[in-house]
Amino acid sequence: MGTIATIHEMLVKKQVSCTELTQRYLDAVEQANPALNAYVNVTPDTALATAAAVDKKIAAGEEIGALEGVPMTLKDNMSTKGIETTCCSKILTGYKPIFDATVWEILQEQNAVLLGKTNMDEFAMGSSCENSCFGGAANPFDTNYVAGGSSGGVSSAVGGNIAAYGLGSDTGGSIRQPASFCGVVGLKPTYGAVSRYGLIAYASSLDQIGPITKTVEDASLVFDAIAKKDKRDSTSVGGGNTYATLNRDIKGMKIGIAREYLDGVRDDVKEATLAAAEVYKSLGAEIVYFDLPVLKFALPVYYIIACAEASSNLGRYDGIRYGYKTAHYTGTHDMICRTRSEGFGEEVKRRILLGTYVLSAGYYDAYYKKATDLRGTIISAFNKAFEQCDVILAPTVPMTAFEKGHAVSDPIETYLTDICTVPVNIAGLPGVSVPCGFNAKGMPIGMQLIGKSFGEAQILNAAYRYQQAAPEKFRDTKWGVKL
Amino acid sequence: MVTREDVENIALLSKLFVPEEELDGLTKSMQEIIDFADAINNAPASAEGFDCINNLSNVFREDEVVPSYPSEEILRNAPAQAEDHFLVRNRE
Numbered sequence: 001m002g003t004i005a006t007i008h009e010m011l012v013k014k015q016v017s018c019t020e021l022t023q024r025y026l027d028a029v030e031q032a033n034p035a036l037n038a039y040v041n042v043t044p045d046t047a048l049a050t051a052a053a054v055d056k057k058i059a060a061g062e063e064i065g066a067l068e069g070v071p072m073t074l075k076d077n078m079s080t081k082g083i084e085t086t087c088c089s090k091i092l093t094g095y096k097p098i099f100d101a102t103v104w105e106i107l108q109e110q111n112a113v114l115l116g117k118t119n120m121d122e123f124a125m126g127s128s129c130e131n132s133c134f135g136g137a138a139n140p141f142d143t144n145y146v147a148g149g150s151s152g153g154v155s156s157a158v159g160g161n162i163a164a165y166g167l168g169s170d171t172g173g174s175i176r177q178p179a180s181f182c183g184v185v186g187l188k189p190t191y192g193a194v195s196r197y198g199l200i201a202y203a204s205s206l207d208q209i210g211p212i213t214k215t216v217e218d219a220s221l222v223f224d225a226i227a228k229k230d231k232r233d234s235t236s237v238g239g240g241n242t243y244a245t246l247n248r249d250i251k252g253m254k255i256g257i258a259r260e261y262l263d264g265v266r267d268d269v270k271e272a273t274l275a276a277a278e279v280y281k282s283l284g285a286e287i288v289y290f291d292l293p294v295l296k297f298a299l300p301v302y303y304i305i306a307c308a309e310a311s312s313n314l315g316r317y318d319g320i321r322y323g324y325k326t327a328h329y330t331g332t333h334d335m336i337c338r339t340r341s342e343g344f345g346e347e348v349k350r351r352i353l354l355g356t357y358v359l360s361a362g363y364y365d366a367y368y369k370k371a372t373d374l375r376g377t378i379i380s381a382f383n384k385a386f387e388q389c390d391v392i393l394a395p396t397v398p399m400t401a402f403e404k405g406h407a408v409s410d411p412i413e414t415y416l417t418d419i420c421t422v423p424v425n426i427a428g429l430p431g432v433s434v435p436c437g438f439n440a441k442g443m444p445i446g447m448q449l450i451g452k453s454f455g456e457a458q459i460l461n462a463a464y465r466y467q468q469a470a471p472e473k474f475r476d477t478k479w480g481v482k483l
Numbered sequence: 484m485v486t487r488e489d490v491e492n493i494a495l496l497s498k499l500f501v502p503e504e505e506l507d508g509l510t511k512s513m514q515e516i517i518d519f520a521d522a523i524n525n526a527p528a529s530a531e532g533f534d535c536i537n538n539l540s541n542v543f544r545e546d547e548v549v550p551s552y553p554s555e556e557i558l559r560n561a562p563a564q565a566e567d568h569f570l571v572r573n574r575e
Contacts, residue, residue, distance in 0.1 A: 297522065350512065350513075353513065
């Protein structure tokens with residue numbers, strides 16, 4: 001499998017040069033992308049220039065870091081200086097940032113090989129990647145199914161071996177849900193662990209950047225690299241130190257299952273999650289059941305807060321400073337309204353309208369204020385739950401990947417797919433999705449391990465021990481580079 | 484109850500045009516989402532409230548003067564520019 005560890009070893013042992021390896025990935029992108037639609041912008045020049053620099057280092061006998069020379073990708077909402085960054089929205093067509101996101105700055109210092117920018121739901125609003133102005137990304141297990149969203153492109157690319165890893169962003173499940181659909185690992189870090197500087201904002205109190213990888217140890221390596229305090233994001237705290245404790249014994253670890261997380265979940269997903277609990281038992285962990293009734297309010301709370309913040313964050317797109325501008329207009333107000341109406345897609349407009357509604361006079365107290373109060377209640381409920389257990393085990397998504405075109409028809413039905421992922425964002429907690437089985441059609445099922453605030457080391461430790469005990473759940477696809 | 488007038492009003496506040504033929508559909512879809520959001524009004528009142536995640540507190544710092552980005556670089560992304568400025572609308 002093309003993991004970070006495998007690639008690092010091959011480079012160090014000079015079994016392949018970084019330039020050859022990068023070229024293999026670029027060729028694989030060219031071959032697989034027409035079917036997967038994972039990449040929206042391929043950057044061969046940037047990739048090959050970095051690869052040449054890594055080869056030079058290796059030839060000079062210098063030591064290289066774990067992520068050095070490893071081909072990877074970034075979701076198209078992370079700012080990359082001089083490289084078009086669109087959020088897969090018509091309104092940002094042609095926009096080339098003049099600065100780098102902090103995560104990209106960090107990875108460039110480590111000579112990460114950027115193969116290109118990957119597909120997403122427009123402004124990260126969606127659960128199927130089909131809200132992208134470039135069309136959705138396909139699932140590498142079966143291209144008739146969606147990759148999930150919003151980080152569908154990264155998940156499709158990693159699952160399809162046309163990137164060794166990638167960075168996604170998660171506001172209500174956008175890393176974990178597509179990771180679950182595509183049979184890969186996706187970590188949503190604690191709010192504040194990773195700098196959001198240069199991440200194009202959707203809902204600032206919920207957004208977090210995190211890795212999507214083939215294995216748990218890769219997620220840990222990437223997380224440790226990017227989780228640094230950044231003075232340009234005043235909410236950033238840092239805290240990446242998980243790799244050293246990955247293999248720790250989990251005997252006696254208390255793994256909690258909140259019954260509400262299993263309500264309404266499809267049978268195959270429920271069975272796979274409970275089977276994972278059995279694996280944990282065999283590893284010496286203790287399974288604790290409890291109730292978390294406040295979870296039933298998580299979804300409306302999430303949609304109210306996320307849309308309210310989005311309506312404010314997306315106010316900046318006016319056709320004046322960057323991106324798309326309408327061709328014909330009669331005055332300034334008309335120009336801005338036309339630009340926004342033509343530039344934003346349907347779902348983005350719907351969420352801006354909903355956000356404006358819940359923030360407007362007369363509705364603020366009933367919706368926005370009430371939702372933020374409930375957010376406090378949800379946080380307290382999680383704190384209480386963590387008095388009884390160390391880690392919470394839950395399904396990542398109530399179902400497996402849906403067929404293309406299914407999600408677009410009904411917004412509320414689509415919102416319901418986020419029911420297991422949004423509580424973590426509301427409470428700012430870390431959560432990792434790990435492959436834990438397959439349905440009758442061979443589509444992947446993911447489970448979610450939720451930790452205490454800044455408890456990434458603990459959930460990754462639990463995830464790693466599971467991966468060691470159940471390696472057959474980590475299946476590769478037919479696509480891309482085989483190493 | 485979300486009315487057509489509500490949707491027209493929030494569209495104006497959001498600086499979005501809603502074509503007349505989409506107004507009824509959008510009103511219905513907004514009503515459905517609001518009905519769904521109304522579930523929170525069945526929740527117990529919380530005494531706790533919410534300030535921020537992870538007990539973050541406001542971060543103050545000295546106001547350091549650092550070089551800004553060159554204006555020509557920033558203007559390169561503008562759909563229209565004139566004399567070192569953003570052009571908001573075409574001149575008549």
